[in-house]
Amino acid sequence: MDTSGAALGGIAVVIPSYNRRHLILDSLESVALQTLQPDKVILVDDGSTDGTQQAVEEWKRSRAPAFELQYVYQSNAGPGAARNRGIQEAAGCRWVALLDSDDIWHEEHLARLAEAVQSNEEAVAASNELEERFYSEDGVLLTSRPYVFSPELVSGRLKGPEAFRFIGPLTQATMIRRDILLKAGGFDTRLRYAEDKLLFMIVSTMGPWCRIPGYPVTYRNIVRDSGNSQHQGAKQLSDRPHQNSRLAYARLLEQGIGNFANSRDPYHRGVRWALWKAWYRAGRHLERTGHYKWAAGFYRKAARYRPLSKAIARCYLARVKFCGAGRGGSGS
Known part of the structure; x- marks a missing residue:
């Protein structure tokens, strides 16, 4: 060959x-x-x-x-x-x-x-x-x-x-x-x-x-030593992603592969899982940062792909937190 x-x-x-x-x-x-x-x-x-x-x-x-x-x-x-x-x-x-x-x-x-x-x-x-x-x-x-x-x-x-x-x-x-x-x-x-x-x-x-x-x-x-800026281009020992990108990632992934959610093509396996995970993780980020109403919306999107998942429970929890926080604060 x-x-x-x-x-x-x-x-x-x-x-x-x-x-x-x-x-x-x-x-x-x-x-x-x-x-x-x-x-x-x-x-x-x-x-x-x-x-x-x-x-x-x-x-x-x-x-x-x-x-x-x-x-x-x-x-x-x-x-x-x-x-x-x-x-x-x-x-x-x-x-x-x-x-x-x-x-x-x-x-x-x-x-x-x-x-x-x-x-x-x-x-x-x-x-x-x-x-x-x-x-x-x-x-x-x-x-x-x-x-x-x-x-x-x-x-x-x-x-x-x-x-x-x-x-x-x-x-x-x-x-x-x-x-x-x-x-x-x-x-x-x-x-x-x-x-x-x-x-x-x-x-x-x-x-x-x-x-x-x-x-x-x-x-x-x-x-890097945090006090040493010698190698500004070097990567640091951290597994924490840029959290805000999770919101954009979920939307862009939906645009990229969302049409395959109900496809039976073998190379479309896992599309529903990938979309569920993207929306769910974005919702978790919003919930942790106090944006409960937005979080509930993202959890609802996640639940479309796995209706019996924990996204449903977190959606209701986020709504409860939003109501408790009031409409004037971080729950917007």
């Missing part, structure tokens, strides 16, 4: 970066070490001010990678917009492999993804497993957390949004067909959080998603 990039119609790697000069070269080196080389790498600099361009150009001259390295600079617009720019620049390649500017691929990453999609001509995406590693600013490994695919995921028995009930989107470990990314609308820049989750939910309704166990991608988290 020919699993070369040419046989697949071309592979482009898209890397968004913002002030990651201290990490980006490790990511590029992990691409240069791939046993299957991509056709091109598109690095979208999202307004960096730390000399990223100079560092990348010096690496390119000294390393002379086998792939075409395209450097694109844009004003800061966020990672979703940067990835979308990279996807647009990837014209001519059938597949887009996503990598973040602080993460590292195993040398067999692209080869394994290519083999998987070559074995399934209908595949729209493929992902390897991932290991999240937390480092101190001086490079000491503090702890790690693996993201391992279950046998049901590997076998393909779990399809569509149903597959995300057990493990979330692993963006930097995933390769997606470019035409599918464009059809799905790319990364929604209206979201400040979970734009990758929204896109992946939509993509999952479009066809088979291959998941390959073993040889995980290294997802690096640099844990």
Whole structure:
């Protein structure tokens, strides 16, 4: 089986970066070490001010990678917009492999993804497993957390949004067909959080998603001292999402996959669960912040997809809290 990039119609790697000069070269080196080389790498600099361009150009001259390295600079617009720019620049390649500017691929990453999609001509995406590693600013490994695919995921028995009930989107470990990314609308820049989750939910309704166990991608988290601003671009040790984005996420997910709620297509499995969860979590956020009337409305939306769920009870509870709080305060 020919699993070369040419046989697949071309592979482009898209890397968004913002002030990651201290990490980006490790990511590029992990691409240069791939046993299957991509056709091109598109690095979208999202307004960096730390000399990223100079560092990348010096690496390119000294390393002379086998792939075409395209450097694109844009004003800061966020990672979703940067990835979308990279996807647009990837014209001519059938597949887009996503990598973040602080993460590292195993040398067999692209080869394994290519083999998987070559074995399934209908595949729209493929992902390897991932290991999240937390480092101190001086490079000491503090702890790690693996993201391992279950046998049901590997076998393909779990399809569509149903597959995300057990493990979330692993963006930097995933390769997606470019035409599918464009059809799905790319990364929604209206979201400040979970734009990758929204896109992946939509993509999952479009066809088979291959998941390959073993040889995980290294997802690096640099844990900052709160009093040290040296690495403004580094991620912190926190699992708390941007809470307000849950409201927008629920609405956008409804727009993206709501029409499939009653579909019997095997790749629409889990659509009702995904919509229920999105509306329910948004309602919980509103309830916790004292917006009881709004919360009740979101719980009602959740209950449309799982009528016997706890959303019904929380809806009534939120209404009781709203009545108790009165109409002049935070219950609006």
